[in-house]
Amino acid sequence: MIELDKVAVSFGDRTLFSDVSLILPPGSFHFLTGPSGSGKTTLIRLCSMEMQPNSGQVQLLGKTVSGLSQNNVSAMRQRLGVVHQDSRFIDHLSVAENVALPAAVTGKTGRHTEYQLEELLAWVGLAGQAKNLPPELSGGERQRAALARAVMLSPDVLLADEPTGNVDWDMSIHILELLIELNKLGKTVLCATHDLNLIRQAKSRVSAKVLRLHGGAIEIAGAGL
Template sequence: MNQSVSGEIVQFDNVGLRYGTEREVLTDISFTLYPGSFYFLTGASGAGKTSLLKLLYLSQRPSRGGIRIFGTDAITLPREKLPALRRRLGVVFQDFRLVPHLSAFDNVALPLRVAGFSESDLTRPVADMLEWVGLADRMQARPATLSGGEQQRVAIARAVIGRPQLLVADEPTGNVDPDMAVKLLRLFEALNRLGTTVVVATHDVHLLRKVPESLIMRLDKGRLSDPTGALKYPPRRPVMPV
């Protein structure tokens, strides 16, 4: 269900965001994300990471500035066309947002069913993904019976199962042990090497060293800095065809 994208996958131009009459939580945000790149978004609590991710996965519109995603102007796009654009995204939310009445298997299968996959075509990929994240014995469990770490792994499996063009993850390793955190990062890396652009928001500086080819964007009081040239340069390795 993935599609090839050349050039820029995301473009922010002087974006600002405020909620109501409050001061701006994001100010003059400009950057470009390229296909096949892996980005860490860092910053202290309250720096604006989650707000920036909301703009990236199209749940929030900016107060000013321009945003283009997959070559489409996300500001002027009619609301009825947003779902089609969102289907090209994978999102890992901090609060998981699993469907409570569905099993782990059915939560992970949901993106494939929405995309029109038959049951025979989705059964093996979903089972393999749940096995990869260590939940082979919990496939039929509902979210309420899962621990926080298990729910997090289901949420990640659901986000990556359809090989999205852009994966946005908000603190995806916050509820798992260090060994599982590294395993999940390896899953993101594998997806990235198939062409998916990955953005992982984290306050854990130790994770930054786990993906050597990653680029770092740092938020400080709503403003973005660029310690590794992440905002200016395309990926340093060729993107595999998808």
């Protein structure tokens, strides 16, 4: 599903990764952790095709990402759900319009999609805020709206970068439950977080592996986490 092979990323003189390899099988749940600046966001951005590695290969959904045309990248993104820490929205569109964007840009506008949108907004607890504008939402509501948008097209893979970064513990648990629910539906989930308590909470409820980025390398975290 997602495969990184000897990936290296550097920014100027600073090398972030020099030789990272990783395989995430279909239907798996992985947490990605590590200290600030270790490259969690960069790794998520590599997997969401928002950037290219300096060397090595990224394979996604069976295709090598490098060399894909912009339209092919867009087509691949329709099978990916991405939740960023900063939850980017189009601020002059309502919450419902933002959540429905993936369906609108792919022309999926039938009754089924309409029902799906209604279900999704209810699932993330935003049915009452459908007509609000994104700047009117709280941090937790924005993260949940981003999550709803990410799964609007029922993607095969969900990439979440610090989805609980700006919310309180109760909301973090709520978002975690949503991610676990998606994983139980067969979605591959990769969630970057620095919140070890959240990871401990999740491990009791789902078979999740924890990957730790440290010193430019990636390792599977042990039981002592």
